[in-house]
Amino acid sequence: MPLEANNISFRYRTDHWILRHLNLAILPGEIVGLTGPSGCGKTTLARLLAGYARPEAGRVLLDGQALPTSGYCPVQLVSQHPEQAVNPRWLLRDTLHEGYVPDEALLLELGIKNEWLKRWPNELSAGELQRFCVARALGPGTRFLLADEMTTMLDAVTQAQIWQVVLKAAGERRIGILVTSHDEQLIKRISHKSINLAPCL
Amino acid sequence: MNSVKTLSLSCRNPNRRRLNRRQRTLVVVALAAAYLLLLLGGGLLLGEEGLSTNLTRRNMPPSLSYPLGTDWLGRDMLARTVQGLSLSFAVGLAAAGTSAFIALVLGLTSALGGKRLDTVITWLVDLFLAVPHLVLIILIAFVFGGGITGVIAGVTFTHWPALTRLLRAEVLQLRSAEFVLVSRRLGRSRWWVATRHLLPHLKPQFLVGLILLFPHAILHEAAVTFLGFGLSPHRPAIGVILSESMHYLSAGSWWLAFFPGLALLTMVRAFDVLGDNLRLLFNPRSAQE
């Protein structure tokens, strides 16, 4: 059932180790906060858990098995910069429907207006784009959500709006969440437990 | 906003009546394209005009009835030049088109097909780039038996490397773009990602690269034919026309080389203008001005 990082270690080429012998587990429906100084591997860990990169040593396991390499991955990542996570040459409607077709209720809750679907990414602001990324990541196959500084670049109202929806969906569908953030107040407010990645090497 | 002073920080305040920059670019593109199509069509329409000899009107300088003069066999230089350009265009089209297609396939394969394939293709690119164009074209044209096939083959196989490199670099960069990685995690297959995400991004580069290949192709064809390795002398390609006119320059028949040369220049320039303006239109940074 859980998403686990089993004794993983990671580094870029032959640089110093960013993560070394790390163990972590997230249970369904659990919200885990991840804090730590810059450059300590919070984003790297999130990307390893979502299958965007492979650890040098150790394994990432979902229900005791390796993450699937094809098909819809049950672990979805939403990162800090929505402008990079959408294809600038696609209409937003196509971006939204890339993984699955979200239902109207979710779009309404996230505040995604119908007229935005016909627009290009460069016409919308970061806050508006991030709503699309979140909707895209909450497909029926999603069991774990990794929020890597998901709302760091957004203003307080948009941040509260997005988290309200995500926490509700997580509660209803027992989605496990890993929240990375510098904002300790946010972590304190929403997570069940929090992990600090210091000391880093 | 109505009754306030305007501190216009920009000097570009589009007037209703003037066309905006994008419209102007499109006009230029349309004009260049029209000129080129005219040449292509003109050549087909003229048929046998440029080949018919009439010994009563030999070596006539430019006049009202023969704007570009006639040559030593009495052939009308205007018809011959237009036909020559048209033929060069056709050869250029075949060569540039095939070349660009090869570049697309190899560029994609190289960037997506794994390390070993990439190394092989890159090595091939470097090899072809290292050999001087003209020498290689002549060799290949010779191998293919000369004539039109030889020229087209020669130009095709020497012009794919540069565009391949460009497209490969573009794909390599795109491959690690966040939205591409997300797409795979959402369950999309590699083929889907290549056709829906990567190819559309390559379209502008590909189109501009293709159009800018034309001038090269045409000039090389002219050069090769000029040297005697390309098309047969009775087909009025520009290279042939220029080559033969060399004999008559010292006799004073300057129009035999001047006008065809000028015509070749304008055609090549039209392609350049077309390509550059298309690039301007596609480039998102300059596209908004």
Add this chain to the structure above:
Amino acid sequence: MKHQEAITPLLEVSDLSISFTQYTGGLRQKTIRAIVNLSVNVKPGEVLAIVGASGSGKSLLAHAIIGILPGNASVAGKMVYAGEPLTPARQAALRGREIALVPQSVNFLNPLMRVGAQVRSSALNGNDAAVQREIFTRYHLAAGTEQLFPFQLSGGMARRVLVATAAAGGAQLIIADEPTPGLHPAIVRETLAHLRELSTAGRAVMLITHDIIAALETADRIAVFYAGATVETAPVTDFRSEGELLRHPYSKALWQALPQNGFRPVPGCQPSLDDLSCGCLFAPRCPMASPHCLTAEPALRSLRGGEAKCHHAA
């Protein structure tokens, strides 16, 4: 707390409106209004923080003041610096000298020029090298830093270099455009402290950010932006407990949405740039809205030591 009312502002922006002509995806052009009737001022020796959502026009204001808007922008309104109107010619003369920008990242520096050289090139009077060395020491940058290129700087060093470049020129007005984008709290605090120091030295600092907590720690006054206009200016002390001292409903919503407060959002979204509706742009989401709000745009009026752009503010 200084008494700001008696001091004349160094920079005064009145009824600024900025619009862009953009292609609609074909050949026609449409006009997009990005900033509408914006008024704000900064006094010497204070830090004014401009807080707003992305897309509210904060960076545009900075670029408009410095005079680096793109070619398809048209500007209306009045900008006055040190008592004289800020014309494009004057902007070009003052840029980097009296008005300096601390940009968002080192991407705004010349990537081919060593960092020391860039700071020296902006030094105003006296011995360039001496000024640069003095500034680097003041910002705790090691001796070898001046030889590095921008891409070689780590996050914290980059921040310090950017502030140093702006401070070296002796600028009287410093505009910091999102100086701490998503950075670690320690670096954020350090950068903000440097900006605070600059204001203590008598310069005017305009801090543009979406991070309201950072703004509250550094600024004397906060200007809240919404949909291309200032909706409230308030002293920093008004931002506390439930936000009852705040004047505009959006400021209150912003305050109450913070995780340490209610974490309660108001529904809806900031109107997009080509929403040319008249009336108050916050009205569709406002709990206090009346029919009057939808038709008449409120004026920015003084209220209890601050300003508010609301018909119902009290």
